[in-house]
Amino acid sequence: MALVSSLAxxxxxxxxxxxxxxxxxxxxxxxxxxxxxSRIQQCWEDLQDIFPCPVCLQPCPDKSFRRNSQSCLxxxxxxxxxxxxxxxxxQKEKPLxxxxxxxxxxxxxxxxxxxxxxxxxxxxxHDHPLAxxxxxxxxxxxxxxxxxxx
Numbered sequence: 001m002a003l004v005s006s007l008a009x010x011x012x013x014x015x016x017x018x019x020x021x022x023x024x025x026x027x028x029x030x031x032x033x034x035x036x037x038s039r040i041q042q043c044w045e046d047l048q049d050i051f052p053c054p055v056c057l058q059p060c061p062d063k064s065f066r067r068n069s070q071s072c073l074x075x076x077x078x079x080x081x082x083x084x085x086x087x088x089x090x091q092k093e094k095p096l097x098x099x100x101x102x103x104x105x106x107x108x109x110x111x112x113x114x115x116x117x118x119x120x121x122x123x124x125x126h127d128h129p130l131a132x133x134x135x136x137x138x139x140x141x142x143x144x145x146x147x148x149x150x
Contacts, residue, residue, distance in 0.1 A: 011083075014075045017055050018043060022079060026071040031058040034071055107131040 016023050018039040025037040031053040035043075044051045044063050051060045095104045097116035104114035110128040119125055 011078055011081060014071060014078055022075050023068075023071060026068040026075065027065040028068045028071075029053050029058075029060045029065045031056050031060065034068055035065075037065075037067070040065060105132065 014023050014026075014034075015021060016036045016039055017033065018035055021036075023034055023036055026034050027037045027040060028034050029040070033053055033055045035054070040054070041063075043054055051063045052058065053060055095114065096102065097104055097119060100116050100118040102116035102118055104116055106115040106117065106120055107113075108115050108125050108128050108130055111125065115125060115130070120130060
C-alpha cells in the first residue's frame with residue numbers, strides 16, 4: 001500500500017496552486033513557488049507596482065519568474081503514470097505469463113524479465129541466472145525473498 005500512497009503524493013505534487021491542475025508550462029517565482037505560466041500572468045495582469053506570490057505574498061519585482069524545465073519534464077512523466085485506482089487493482093492481481101498462463105515467480109537476470117516456472121526450462125532461459133521471488137514482490141517495495149540459482 002505504500003506504493004499507492006507514494007504514487008498519489010507524486011501525482012498531487014506538480015499542481016498549480018492557482019488552477020489546481022497539473023502545471024502547464026511551469027514557471028517558478030523568486031519565492032520558489034511554481035505556477036502555470038498563463039495563470040501567474042493572469043493573476044498579475046491588472047497589477048502595476050507590486051506583484052505578490054499568490055502562495056506566500058512575497059513581492060516578485062518586475063513580474064519576474066523563470067521557466068522550470070525540470071518540472072515540465074517531471075510533469076510529463078507523472079501524467080503517464082497509472083492512476084492510484086489502477087495501481088490498487090494491479091497490486092491485487094498476480095501477473096501471469098502470457099504464453100503459459102502461470103504466475104510469474106522468477107526473474108531472469110540476463111534478460112531482465114519475469115518468467116513463469118515453465119519459461120525457466122525453455123531453451124531461451126535454461127542456462128541464465130534466475131532469482132526466485134514472491135509474485136507480488138516488485139510491488140511491495142522490494143520485500144522479495146530471492147534465492148539465486150544457475
